[in-house]
Amino acid sequence: MKDFVKGRKIYTRxxxxxxxxxxxxxxxxxxxGETKYNPFYNNCEHFARYCKVGIPISDQVENYKSLVGNSGIDASDALLNNGKSIVDTTQNLMKTTLDKISNFWKNDNDDDDGFFEYY
Structure with a gap:
């Protein structure tokens, strides 16, 4: 057990x-061997409770659901699952924009008419 927890606190029920x-x-x-972990629908608390009493429920998720509702859980799950693609898209957009700004200033040949195009 000590090797498993590596100094972290163990919570028991x-x-x-x-x-x-x-x-x-x-x-x-x-x-x-199950690989369908999901913090909102299939986390370690769901697993432990299912094993112990046959009902996969998480008090942590239920408490969060009481604050945000089912739609909030769905939105949180979508953000979590799509978070990497959202971050990647945002980073790509920022890089493209910064490259355009950089090129604009590098290629400025003092005939600036005051117009700057935003994308």
Missing amino acids: TYNKCDPSLVVVERAKRRL
């Missing part, structure tokens, strides 16, 4: 009622 250990272990084994 006490269940008043849970399924027998063999059922819990079988549920966990069935999901070995």
Whole structure:
């Protein structure tokens, strides 16, 4: 356990009622190798609760949902999943714009008419 947590805090939950250990272990084994992690719909808390009581629910997500609603969860998930493409697109746009500005000033031959085109 010490190697796994690497000095981080471990959070535990006490269940008043849970399924027998063999059922819990079988549920966990069935999901070995699963690669569909999602912080809003399939995170480690969903997994642990599913293994223990058969219901995949996350108190953390439910608390967040109470603040932002289902639409907020969907929007957060979309941002998270599309975040890399949004960042890449923004970076490309910024680079293109900065290149145009740089070229504008490099190629300025003192006949500036005061007009600057924005893209």
